[in-house]
Amino acid sequence: MEKNMALHDFIVNNTDSLTNAWFQAKKAKESSIYSSTVPTIGEKLRVQNKKFITTIAHIFINPDTESNYDAIKKWASEVAKDRVSTQTELNEIIPQFKVFRQIYWNKINEFASEPTNSITAEKLLTWSNLFHYAFDNVIEEFVATYTAYHRSTLLAQQEMISELSSPIIKLTSEISVLPLIGSIDTQRAKIITETSLKQCQEKNVECLVIDLSGVPIVDTMVANQLFIAVTTLELIGVKSIITGVRPEVAQTAIHLGLDFSHITIYSTLQKALEKWGVT
Structure with missing residues (x-):
């Protein structure tokens, strides 16, 4: 548990560097939220990403706590609704998860590779299972919420248009x-x-x-x-x-x-x- 806590603290202390690495690596079309040069949008993405980093990091100190996965699902749900509101398509979003998954895992490997930390292959495998299971949960919840919210938003818009097209x-x-x-x-x-x-x-x-x-x-x-x-x-x-x-x-x-x-x-x-x- 001591090494798990050390990994957690290492990740949390590196939220800025992880987020910066993502900003440098992410690629998106010019009109995408991910390529925006508007300061407020960039700051929002950074805040959301840092929250994601710390939320995932908690699974290493409390791997069997259901509340951790509730927090993961809450983050995914909130961000999914935000992406729908900014009209960001799923085919723009999923590649960002793919890019950041590798960045995050590389940081875990960096910690494990430090000789003074004495991380065994068995321990690294345990962390890998925890990390990828949590990440998969995020994507699953994100897609489910995004799809449902996008559908309800379209329906509401269609109903509004229909109402406006039949005024008394x-x-x-x-x-x-x-x-x-x-x-x-x-x-x-x-x-x-x-x-x-x-x-x-x-x-x-x-x-x-x-x-x-x-x-x-x-x-x-x-x-x-x-x-x-x-x-x-x-x-x-x-x-x-x-x-x-x-x-x-x-x-x-x-x-x-x-x-x-x-x-x-x-x-x-x-x-x-x-x-x-x-x-």
Whole structure:
């Protein structure tokens, strides 16, 4: 245990030299966070790397303590989320782990090679097993967190874009318009339904004009989702008017057997607004 403590202290005392060695060895494309010359970014990378060094070093003095691996996973999780926020790709990150693994292990070998430390081959093998197991844990946790966080971030962005692409515009105290533009797939149709309900309640909408003139294609699933949206709006007291229905959209609705007879339909948005006295 005494030699393990000595190795720990040696590593901790060399955090700066290890980090400097990584900065000299790391290679990355010009736009990468790893090649940035911005002082604040460089300092952040140094702080994160030094924390990583000391976290790994703790396994040599408490190899069987679960808290050490909890700390390793915590570091990996925090840094993975940071890399997602800086839009750093995994194919830029993993090579950095590879480079620093060798730098770190070389430093351990440097300590073991010092004759005065009297490190046996058996002891070095034990350290090797501890080190590489811990390092593998870091990469495994990092990739898992990065993938999950990246996926959730993309989903949140997609939902935000979908919400922004289906705004309800209040024209008068009685009537509002939902202009739909561009292709609508099943996922967007569901989001439109959800956001429409939310916006209608927030804006106290009494009548909603859903304009489809900017929608080129509506498949069977989307037409059905539109029917559900209109029906759901009725349940919360919102009258729906549909405008700009293209012939192919009408054919899709007929093919599905959807009953729009109870819904007011106008050929254009202008005609609907004129009917309601909005010009």
